Amino acid sequence: QKEVEQNSGPLSVPEGAIASLNCTYSDRGSQSFFWYRQYSGKSPELIMFIYSNGDKEDGRFTAQLNKASQYVSLLIRDSQPSDSATYLCAALGGYSSASKIIFGSGTRLSIRP
Amino acid sequence: DTAVSQTPKYLVTQMGNDKSIKCEQNLGHDTMYWYKQDSKKFLKIMFSYNNKELIINETVPNRFSPKSPDKAHLNLHINSLELGDSAVYFCASSQYKDRVDTIYFGEGSWLTVV
Numbered sequence: 546q547k548e549v550e551q552n553s554g555p556l557s558v559p560e561g562a563i564a565s566l567n568c569t570y571s572d573r574g575s576q577s578f579f580w581y582r583q584y585s586g587k588s589p590e591l592i593m594f595i596y597s598n599g600d601k602e603d604g605r606f607t608a609q610l611n612k613a614s615q616y617v618s619l620l621i622r623d624s625q626p627s628d629s630a631t632y633l634c635a636a637l638g639g640y641s642s643a644s645k646i647i648f649g650s651g652t653r654l655s656i657r658p
Numbered sequence: 659d660t661a662v663s664q665t666p667k668y669l670v671t672q673m674g675n676d677k678s679i680k681c682e683q684n685l686g687h688d689t690m691y692w693y694k695q696d697s698k699k700f701l702k703i704m705f706s707y708n709n710k711e712l713i714i715n716e717t718v719p720n721r722f723s724p725k726s727p728d729k730a731h732l733n734l735h736i737n738s739l740e741l742g743d744s745a746v747y748f749c750a751s752s753q754y755k756d757r758v759d760t761i762y763f764g765e766g767s768w769l770t771v772v
Contacts, residue, residue, distance in 0.1 A: 577758050588748055588763040589701065596757055631699060637759055645714060646761055648701040 548572075549636050551649035558656055564621040566652050568634030571615070575636040578610060578617045583631045583651065592619070592632075624656045661685050662764035664749040670770045671739055678735045679767045681749030689713075690732040691761065692724060693748040701748070707732055739771045 548571045558564040570578070577596040581589035595601045595608040595617070607620040617636075621628055631651040638645050664681040671677055683690060691714075692704040705724045706714035712724070721737040732749060749764040 579760070583699075588766050591760060591762070594758055594760060633699075633701065635761075645703055645706075646759065647703075651699045 549634055549647050549649035551634050551652045553650060554653040556652055556654050558624050558654065560624055560626060560656055560658050562624055564624045564628065564654055566619040566632050566654065568617040568649055569615055570617065570636045572636065572638055573615065575638055577637040579635040580608060580619045581633040581635065583633055589633055626656050626658055629654060629656045662749055662751055662762055664764040664767050666767060667765060668768045670772060673739055673741060673771055675739050676737045677739060678733055679747055680733045681764060682731050683751040684730065685751055685762065687751035687753040688729060689752045690726065691750040692732065692734050693750060695746045695748060741771050744769055744771045
């Protein structure tokens with residue numbers, strides 16, 4: 546069973562601090578990785594994706610990938626109350642459209658003012 | 659304009675009924691999906707269609723039947739609804755490009771079976 550594991554949280558971070566969200570995956574064949582943000586009662590929305598080892602930065606967000614350790618993380622700098630949401634990590638198993646994207650169960654992040 | 663739209667947004671129905679959820683995407687994507695999100699927030703793929711052809715069919719009861727009349731539409735019909743079918747159903751679409759198959763979700767359909 547191919548899995549994506551996340552700590553369910555809640556993770557509480559003070560406003561302005563760095564929030565660090567972690568994810569591990571079991572399928573070594575996974576090629577691409579995604580972070581989605583889901584507000585309560587809303588649909589998941591893509592924050593960013595990564596497929597190369599190392600860091601990828603987009604504004605206040607940095608995704609980190611370590612394929613050897615099968616580990617993906619998302620750092621949110623200067624956390625804002627609006628960042629409070631559930632963050633879903635996802636892994637894409639291959640290169641074709643028949644590949645499945647497997648989601649983790651999400652980490653609930655709470656930014657306290 | 660909403661990229662992936664699905665209707666209805668809320669659906670409350672009795673056990674044993676048959677219901678449908680409709681989905682349309684205007685992104686020009688080749689692939690469409692149905693995902694189910696349960697109360698524990700697990701988002702699980704149910705079906706995937708590529709250019710109207712079924713390519714992923716997870717272990718889903720036969721009571722669930724997807725239909726794709728064209729690549730912009732993917733509907734979900736559910737027969738003999740059960741209490742355990744209560745969940746949020748997300749339609750989504752994607753286009754594989756540059757090693758990435760990024761999924762865009764509709765707003766979800768909240769199904770409650772009573």
